Amino acid sequence: MADRKQAPAPETTTRVTADWSGLDISGQTHEKVMFVDLDMTEVENSGAVFSDCTFRNVKFNVSAHDGAAFVNCTFAGCKFYDARFSDCKFVGSRFNRCNFDAMKVIGGNWSLVGMAGADLRAASFQGVRMREADLTNARCQGSSLRDVDLSGAWLHGADFVECDLRGSDLSAFTPDREQLRGAIITIDQTITLAQALGLDVRAD
Structure with a gap:
């Protein structure tokens, strides 16, 4: 079977580069945003929604996500060391050159x-x-x-x-x-x- 051809990443309209480490981003909503070199280490996230977003070289290390959504998003060069995703939605998202060491996914779509x-x-x-x-x-x-x-x-x-x-x-x-x-x-x-x-x- 040939490799599946992925659809091109959605176009983004906003660019964000910041340090979110240790923040609680619960309930936030982001659409068509490009996150570059964002530090999300130890972020707490309950129910935040990201749709058609791109994450480039983002650190999700030791972060905790519960009931969050990352729909049709693109992850490139991201690190997910010891990140935990519980009952989260990643439908249609794609990953390229990411590190998943010790990542835990429990439930979700x-x-x-x-x-x-x-x-x-x-x-x-x-x-x-x-x-x-x-x-x-x-x-x-x-x-x-x-x-x-x-x-x-x-x-x-x-x-x-x-x-x-x-x-x-x-x-x-x-x-x-x-x-x-x-x-x-x-x-x-x-x-x-x-x-x-x-x-x-x-x-x-």
């Missing part, structure tokens, strides 16, 4: 995100909707994607060696294309993978 080639080895996702996400060539070795809805996801060339995939929807996986050696799955998930290989699975 990350459908249609573009994370091709992303290094997610030190990130964890739990109970997240990632339908039709582009994870082509993503590096997920040893990471955790538990109870994640990956239906319709683009996974060609992705590496899930020793990844914890328990409870996740594996219907988009083709075991002859993705690297799955040592991945942790449940008995029920083995049936899904066997059927993807064209095996005729029977009860007896």
Whole structure:
């Protein structure tokens, strides 16, 4: 399967460069803003909404986001060290050259995100909707994607060696294309993978 072609980033109308470290940005709304070299270290964010925004070289380190939305946004060269996103919405957003070390995502909707080639080895996702996400060539070795809805996801060339995939929807996986050696799955998930290989699975 060829890599998915991402739509061009939305045009922005405002540019912001600032130090937001340690601030509470809950409830803020931003649309078509380009954030450049913004420091969001230890930011507290409950319910803020960012739509059609671009984040370039922004630090999200040790920040906490709850019920926030980053819809159709572009993240380039951003750092998400130990950032936590709970029940957040990232639908249609795309990531390029970002660092996700120790990032934790719990719940929320990350459908249609573009994370091709992303290094997610030190990130964890739990109970997240990632339908039709582009994870082509993503590096997920040893990471955790538990109870994640990956239906319709683009996974060609992705590496899930020793990844914890328990409870996740594996219907988009083709075991002859993705690297799955040592991945942790449940008995029920083995049936899904066997059927993807064209095996005729029977009860007896």
